[in-house]
Amino acid sequence: xxxxxxxxxxxxxxxxxxxxxxxxxxxxxxxxxxxxxxxxxxxxxxxxxxxxxxxxxxxxxxxxxxxxxxxxxxxxxxxxxxxxxxxxxxxxxxxxxxxxxxxxxxxxxxxxxxxxxxxxxxxxxxxxxxxxxxxxxxxxxxxxxxxxxxxxxxxxxxxxxxxxxxxxxxxxxxxxxxxxxxxxxxxxxxxxxxxxxxxxxxxxxxxxxxxxxxxxxxxxxxxxxxxxxxxxxxxxxxxxxxxxxxxxxxxxxxxxxxxxxxxxxxxxxxxxxxxxxxxxxxxxxxxxxxxxxxxxxxxxxxxxxxxxxxxxxxxxxxxxxxxxxxxxxxxxxxxxxxxxxxxxxxxxxxxxxxxxxxxxxxxxxxxxxxxxxxxxxxxxxxxxxxxxxxxxxxxxxxxxxxxxxxxxxxxxxxxxxxxxxxxxxxxxxxxxxxxxxxxx
Amino acid sequence: xxxxxxxxxxxxxxxxxxxxxxxxxxxxxxxxxxxxxxxxxxxxxxxxxxxxxxxxxxxxxxxxxxxxxxxxxxxxxxxxxxxxxxxxxxxxxxxxxxxxxxxxxxxxxxxxxxxxxxxxxxxxxxxxxxxxxxxxxxxxxxxxxxxxxxxxxxxxxxxxxxxxxxxxxxxxxxxxxxxxxxxxxxxxxxxxxxxxxxxxxxxxxxxxxxxxxxxxxxxxxxxxxxxxxxxxxxxxxxxxxxxxxxxxxxxxxxxxxxxxxxxxxxxxxxxxxxxxxxxxxxxxxxxxxxxxxxxxxxxxxxxxxxxxxxxxxxxxxxxxxxxxxxxxxxxxxxxxxxxxxxxxxxxxxxxxxxxxxxxxxxxxxxxxxxxxxxxxxxxxxxxxxxxxxxxxxxxxxxxxxxxxxxxxxxxxxxxxxxxxxxxxxxxxxxxxxxxxxxxxxxxxxxxxxxxxxxxxxxxxxxxxxxxxxxxx
Numbered sequence: 001x002x003x004x005x006x007x008x009x010x011x012x013x014x015x016x017x018x019x020x021x022x023x024x025x026x027x028x029x030x031x032x033x034x035x036x037x038x039x040x041x042x043x044x045x046x047x048x049x050x051x052x053x054x055x056x057x058x059x060x061x062x063x064x065x066x067x068x069x070x071x072x073x074x075x076x077x078x079x080x081x082x083x084x085x086x087x088x089x090x091x092x093x094x095x096x097x098x099x100x101x102x103x104x105x106x107x108x109x110x111x112x113x114x115x116x117x118x119x120x121x122x123x124x125x126x127x128x129x130x131x132x133x134x135x136x137x138x139x140x141x142x143x144x145x146x147x148x149x150x151x152x153x154x155x156x157x158x159x160x161x162x163x164x165x166x167x168x169x170x171x172x173x174x175x176x177x178x179x180x181x182x183x184x185x186x187x188x189x190x191x192x193x194x195x196x197x198x199x200x201x202x203x204x205x206x207x208x209x210x211x212x213x214x215x216x217x218x219x220x221x222x223x224x225x226x227x228x229x230x231x232x233x234x235x236x237x238x239x240x241x242x243x244x245x246x247x248x249x250x251x252x253x254x255x256x257x258x259x260x261x262x263x264x265x266x267x268x269x270x271x272x273x274x275x276x277x278x279x280x281x282x283x284x285x286x287x288x289x290x291x292x293x294x295x296x297x298x299x300x301x302x303x304x305x306x307x308x309x310x311x312x313x314x315x316x317x318x319x320x321x322x323x324x325x326x327x328x329x330x331x332x333x334x335x336x337x338x339x340x341x342x343x344x345x346x347x348x349x350x351x352x353x354x355x356x357x358x359x360x361x362x363x364x365x366x367x368x369x370x371x372x373x374x375x376x377x378x379x380x381x382x383x384x385x386x387x388x389x390x391x392x393x394x395x396x397x398x399x400x401x402x403x404x405x406x407x408x409x410x411x412x413x414x415x416x417x418x419x420x421x422x423x424x425x426x427x428x429x430x431x432x433x434x435x436x437x438x439x440x
Numbered sequence: 441x442x443x444x445x446x447x448x449x450x451x452x453x454x455x456x457x458x459x460x461x462x463x464x465x466x467x468x469x470x471x472x473x474x475x476x477x478x479x480x481x482x483x484x485x486x487x488x489x490x491x492x493x494x495x496x497x498x499x500x501x502x503x504x505x506x507x508x509x510x511x512x513x514x515x516x517x518x519x520x521x522x523x524x525x526x527x528x529x530x531x532x533x534x535x536x537x538x539x540x541x542x543x544x545x546x547x548x549x550x551x552x553x554x555x556x557x558x559x560x561x562x563x564x565x566x567x568x569x570x571x572x573x574x575x576x577x578x579x580x581x582x583x584x585x586x587x588x589x590x591x592x593x594x595x596x597x598x599x600x601x602x603x604x605x606x607x608x609x610x611x612x613x614x615x616x617x618x619x620x621x622x623x624x625x626x627x628x629x630x631x632x633x634x635x636x637x638x639x640x641x642x643x644x645x646x647x648x649x650x651x652x653x654x655x656x657x658x659x660x661x662x663x664x665x666x667x668x669x670x671x672x673x674x675x676x677x678x679x680x681x682x683x684x685x686x687x688x689x690x691x692x693x694x695x696x697x698x699x700x701x702x703x704x705x706x707x708x709x710x711x712x713x714x715x716x717x718x719x720x721x722x723x724x725x726x727x728x729x730x731x732x733x734x735x736x737x738x739x740x741x742x743x744x745x746x747x748x749x750x751x752x753x754x755x756x757x758x759x760x761x762x763x764x765x766x767x768x769x770x771x772x773x774x775x776x777x778x779x780x781x782x783x784x785x786x787x788x789x790x791x792x793x794x795x796x797x798x799x800x801x802x803x804x805x806x807x808x809x810x811x812x813x814x815x816x817x818x819x820x821x822x823x824x825x826x827x828x829x830x831x832x833x834x835x836x837x838x839x840x841x842x843x844x845x846x847x848x849x850x851x852x853x854x855x856x857x858x859x860x861x862x863x864x865x866x867x868x869x870x871x872x873x874x875x876x877x878x879x880x881x882x883x884x885x886x887x888x889x890x891x892x893x894x895x896x897x898x899x900x901x902x903x904x905x906x907x908x909x910x911x912x
Contacts, residue, residue, distance in 0.1 A: 017775045017827065022473045023514035027556075027578040037532040037552075039513065040468035052467045063464040082768040083777065 003060050003101040007053050011093045016051045018085045019044065025077035025087075030358045031070055034375050040067055043077035043087050050094050065098050070372060072365050073236055074325035074358035079332075088330065089278055092235050099238030116239045120197060120229045121246070127174060130201035134168035158367075164404035169204045181211060181221040188218030188307050192259035194250075194297070196269045196397075197229035203397050209426035210265045210300055216310050216429055219303075226253035230264075232272035235279065236363050247276045248286055251293045262297040265422050267324025267396040268363060270331050273297040299327055301336040301395060301421060312428035313345040313435060319424075320352045320389035322359050322380070322403055324396035337395050337421050344428045350387040361402030373402075374409075381406045384416070392418040442482045442527075446503045450485060450527075453495040458486040458533070469510065469528040470521065473575070474862055475776045476826045477518035481508065481528040488533040490608060490616060490647040497645065497891075498614035500527065506894050509641040511551070511583025514575040516779055517860030519587060519640050523895030529645065531582055538648070540565050544622040545653045546605060551582025551646050555589075558651065568656035570597035573856070574767070585646050588638030590856030595814030596686045597654075599856065601637040608648035609636055612887040622650055635882075640858055641893035643886045657722035660688065661732050662756035665744040666713045670694055672743045673715035674790030677813045679738040680719075681786070685731050689720035690814030691763050694793055697770065697808040697821075698762070704769035707761050710746075717744075717813060718763045766810045767821070773806070774823035780839060782846035783855030786816040795845050796820045803838040805831065817855035843869060864899035 001009075025043040026032050032042035039045040046067050052058040068091065075088040104112065119125050136142055145151065151159035177195070191214060199207050214221055231246035250273070254262055264270040274297055276290040283290075321337055328334050341349040360366055360376030384392060384406070392407075394400040403418035442450075442461060450459045461483040471478040482505070487493045500507050506526025513520055522528055535552030545567065549558060555576035562569040572591035573579055579589065585607070590599040606620030609632075620626055620633040636644055667673040673692055680687065693701065693716045702709045709716070717739070721731045732749060739747050750756035771777040784792045793809050796818070800807035811819040820842055824835050843853045843866050853859075853866045868876045880898060883890075 014775070017825075020473070020475055020771060020775075020777050021471050021513075022771075023512055023575060023578055026512055026514075027554075037512070037530070038468075039530075040464045045468040048467055048471065049464065058463055058467060063462060067464065082771040084768075084772045 003097065004053065004056060006097045006100065007050075007060060007094070010097050011050055011054055011090060013054055015085055015090055016047055016054060018083050019047045020083050021048075022082060024082060025080050028076040028080040028356075030072055030074065030076070030360070030376050031372065033357075034372060034379070041070060043071075043081075046071060047085070047087070047090065050090060053094075060098060060101075068095055068098065070369060072325075072358050072360070072362040072376075074362055075329040076325060076356060076358060078329050086278075089275075092238070092240070095236070095238035096240045097238075112237075116234055116237060116242060120233055121242065123197060123200070123228055126197045126201050126229070127171065130168060130174065131171050133202075134171065137168055160405045160408050161366075161401060164401055164408060165202060166205065168202070173208070174201060174204050177207075177211075177223055179223055179225065181215055181223075183218045183220050184215040185218045185310065186308075187220060189261065189303070190220045190222065190259045191261050191263045191303065192222050192224060192254055192257050194227065194230070194254075194262055194264040194269060194273065195223065196264060196266050198397055199266050199269070203400075203420070206265065206397075206420045206423055209420075210422040212426050213304065213422055213429060214263070214300070217304060217307050219307075222257045222259055224253040224257045226256070228253075230269040230272035231279075232268050233363060235272065235275070240279070243272075244279055244283070247279050247290065248283075251276065251286060251289050254293060254296075255289065259296070261303060262293065263300050263303055264297065265300045265395075265420070267299065267327030267331065268398060270297060270299045270333075271326030274331050299331060299333050299336070299395065301340055302333040304425075305336040305339050309343060310429050311345070311432040311436070312343060312425065313432045314347045314424075314428045316346050316348070317391055318348050318350055318387065318389045319391040319393055320350050320384060320387040321355065321393045321421075322352070322384075322399055323355055324394065324399055325358045325362070327395050328356065337393065340421060340425060341393060344425070345432070347428075350389055352383045352387045352389075354383055359399050359402045359406075361396075361398035363398055366398075366402060366405075377402060377406045377409070381410050385410075390416055391424070392416065393421050393424055394418060395421050442505070443503065446499060446505060447483070449499045450483070450496065453499065454485060454487065454492060458488065460484045469513075469530070472510070472513040472518065472520045473516050474518040474521070474860070475778055476832075477521045477861060479522050479525065481522040482525050484528045484530060486530055486533050490610065493529070493610045493645055493647050494614045494616055496527070496529065497610050497612065500891055501612060501614065501889060504889060504891065506891050507641075507645070508893050509551075509582065509586065509645050511580030511586075512554070512575070512578045514579050515583060515587055515858060515860065516781075516862075517587070517854065517858040518862040519858050519860035519893075519896060520583075521861060523861050526891070531580065534647070535580075537561055540567075540653075541622060546622045547651045547653055549581050549649055549651060551580060551585070551649070553581050555579050555581060555584055562653050563656070565653075566656070567653040569603065569651065569653055571600045571603055581649060581651070582646050585637050585649055586639065586641050587858040588856070590812075590815075590817065592689050592691065592812065594812060594817065594856070595690055596688045601634055603652045604633055604637050604649055605652050606650035607633050607636055607646055609644040609646050611644045612889065612892050616647070617644070620650065638858070640860060640896050642883060642896055643892060645892070657688070657724075659725045659728055660720055660722040660756075661728050662750040662759050663719045663732060663736065664746075664748045664759040664762075665717045665719065665739040666710065666746040667715045667717070667742070667744050668712065669714040670793045671790045673717050673813070674793075676717060676739045676742040676744065677789065678787060679742055680735050681814075683734055683738060685721075685735060687719050687731070687735065687814060688722045689718060691718040691811070692716060692789075692813040693762060693766055693810040694797070694808060696797075696806075697766055697810045700769045700773065700808055701762050701765055704772060705761065705765045707758075707765070709762060712745075716762060718760060763810070770808055770821050770823060774825055776824045776826045778822040778824065778835065778839075779857075780820050780822070780842070781811075781817060781855045781857045782820060782842050782851065782853060783815070783817045784846050784849045784851030786814065788849040788851065789813055789816055789818070792818060792846065792849060792851070796842055799838050799841045799845075803834045803841075805835050805838050807838065815855070816851065840866070859897050861895055864897055865901065867897060867899065
């Protein structure tokens with residue numbers, strides 16, 4: 001099948017036609033704004049390009065591919081669209097077709113195979129990679145790499161990123177998650193925990209803190225063992241078949257346990273879970289099951305906002321929040337992180353201007369489009385500085401690393417820090433408990 | 441494609457980075473917000489200064505290349521589709537607010553500044569720029585001036601032309617003129633400021649504008665009234681104006697629009713409601729309170745079965761929700777949404793809405809109407825599918841009837857969107873043949889080679905219909 005035919009068959013033409021070209025998406029689009037208003041770099045322009053390909057007006061050439069790659073996939077255009085065009089889905093469909101017809105160079109093929117086809121397909125392998133990272137940190141190798149500035153040879157912001165990723169926790173702590181956990185206060189709800197492949201390894205501590213907050217908030221937790229990566233990276237990268245396989249695996253894993261809700265603590269993962277009904281729309285066996293699964297899924301902040309929470313307190317600090325785009329634009333769960341922050345005694349929450357604009361992390365975007373990602377980040381850090389906040393709260397691991405990179409780039413590491421909302425909340429609960437214990 | 445010598449000349453003036461003729465660019469600048477219209481330009485140029493614009497115009501004049509000035513491409517009249525190719529001129533490099541003059545209450549801007557930036561800057565300076573077209577978050581002032589854009593505040597505050605005091609414009613021979621100034625009074629010759637405002641880029645290219653600012657109203661209050669029928673709502677509008685009150689906002693939704701809003705957003709509109717009025721007043725608190733009380737009385741006297749006054753900003757936001765989500769609710773029903781802006785004297789609103797309902801039924805098309813009740817500017821909105829040619833023919837027939845009726849009632853074919861390519865076949869219905877001849881004479885005098893946005897305003901052929909307006 002020619003790429004053109006493939007495009008016509010797999011990119012939803014009905015939805016391309018639903019774009020009435022009103023232009024309401026333009027002010028929401030980071031790449032449109034950061035290219036000084038280049039129409040081709042806007043959602044409306046990209047849809048026009050996709051339509052031109054489907055209509056046979058344009059070859060799906062490098063120009064089209066470059067525009068599809070430049071898109072962050074933040075989906076801020078979707079809430080802005082009066083016609084409800086599912087832009088993110090069109091983007092993934094178009095990327096999948098282009099990916100299928102693409103001849104990658106050998107190193108890229110190997111890298112894509114290793115990440116999409118090996119590492120992110122299995123939790124066990126993710127764990128193994130994690131152990132290797134721990135080894136790297138524990139041996140003189142890390143010091144050597146840093147001293148020789150070896151990362152400067154790698155593309156993008158690898159050097160900054162290497163510095164800001166959290167220290168690897170011992171593998172034993174990753175393995176020691178029990179199958180079931182009991183609520184430590186009055187029981188309110190039964191939750192199934194979606195651990196996430198990166199959250200459970202690189203960000204293992206955040207997962208520990210999330211579980212602690214849930215237990216302290218009256219949640220019984222169950223951890224389905226057979227769960228895998230959500231498949232978000234695969235879907236965004238044009239690897240749809242692999243994303244589908246992961247989705248089916250996860251649906252089965254969570255059907256095997258009893259729970260009222262399915263909780264995730266990363267906006268990117270949560271959005272992928274919410275998108276399963278779309279991903280599996282042509283799968284008669286899984287179509288309906290995906291809907292049930294998606295309806296039960298929500299972000300941890302959304303759940304906590306509904307529950308009676310334990311006392312929380314913190315130092316008198318100004319905090320601001322960089323929302324996860326996928327949490328707000330795809331999961332459409334807004335305002336709950338802010339609400340959690342407002343509930344912490346001592347802390348004062350200040351909204352940053354244009355907080356709904358993507359931070360430029362966008363999954364692995366900052367690795368493949370470093371120039372645009374850093375332009376967006378630098379602008380973001382200006383907005384952060386206006387709030388005079390000493391803590392930037394995030395709700396997704398990519399955003400967290402990006403904010404840390406921003407702090408590093410601005411030379412603010414002594415004054416400002418970035419934290420995941422669950423780490424911050426857990427600490428606030430611990431402090432309140434300690435305070436209560438000493439005042440008795 | 442541009443002739444190589446034209447391209448070379450443009451590169452020489454602008455530099456390679458600011459002229460693009462790639463396929464990507466030609467596709468991306470082939471359309472605007474108007475369904476069913478598109479045409480690819482030969483190139484996209486991005487001038488950085490008035491001088492750049494002058495040089496580009498001279499080259500284009502020499503070689504007979506059409507120039508289409510374009511802001512953010514959100515207009516709804518096919519005003520920036522490059523009908524005859526040529527170059528699309530975008531102003532993303534000319535987007536500075538040059539000055540805010542607190543003594544003369546003016547703001548001087550370049551054409552690429554967005555309406556929202558102007559509004560925000562005015563606010564930051566303790567002042568107010570009232571025009572608020574619904575695309576204001578991204579529309580540019582250059583586009584607003586070319587289309588003479590309106591908005592929700594038209595009744596009390598007027599439209600874009602009421603806030604343009606002076607212009608700098610490049611004419612078709614490459615010369616640069618300055619009109620008006622920081623002046624409330626200026627009768628030195630023809631009023632070219634007003635002529636260029638709303639000229640849709642057919643007479644010259646706006647490169648700078650002096651805008652009027654006003655002191656901001658200290659408070660604003662919001663009220664929502666529901667009626668059993670459109671006639672009662674219209675009677676309220678007349679009643680409000682008759683009691684010598686000019687509200688800041690006076691918006692309506694008809695029954696089909698409310699049904700669509702309720703289906704989409706469940707804002708709690710009762711099924712028995714036949715029409716809705718959203719009323720806002722701003723100004724000094726004491727006066728606003730008095731006006732709101734008076735207007736409430738008028739609404740109740742005219743059989744409103746519910747009148748709600750907002751006590752807080754949150755409540756006000758809740759009341760405006762139905763109006764705000766109208767377009768979204770309608771746009772999601774079918775692939776293509778055609779938003780028109782036939783306008784009638786406000787005393788004829790109920791009559792016009794009824795006519796639209798009847799016409800939609802007669803042509804078997806789905807049209808809902810909402811809009812600005814205070815200034816008679818209706819938005820009959822048709823939900824359709826451009827791919828269905830048979831249905832599109834019926835849609836066009838329905839809109840022709842609507843335009844004709846609007847003119848018959850003493851109104852116009854377009855209140856705020858402009859004529860562009862889309863409504864050019866109907867211009868003579870409003871102006872009459874002699875009106876069109878007079879306008880064409882102006883066009884001929886200022887742009888003899890027809891390079892300034894050709895194909896707009898004046899159609900090759902006027903739609904056949906017994907002449908309706910203008911000619912006497």
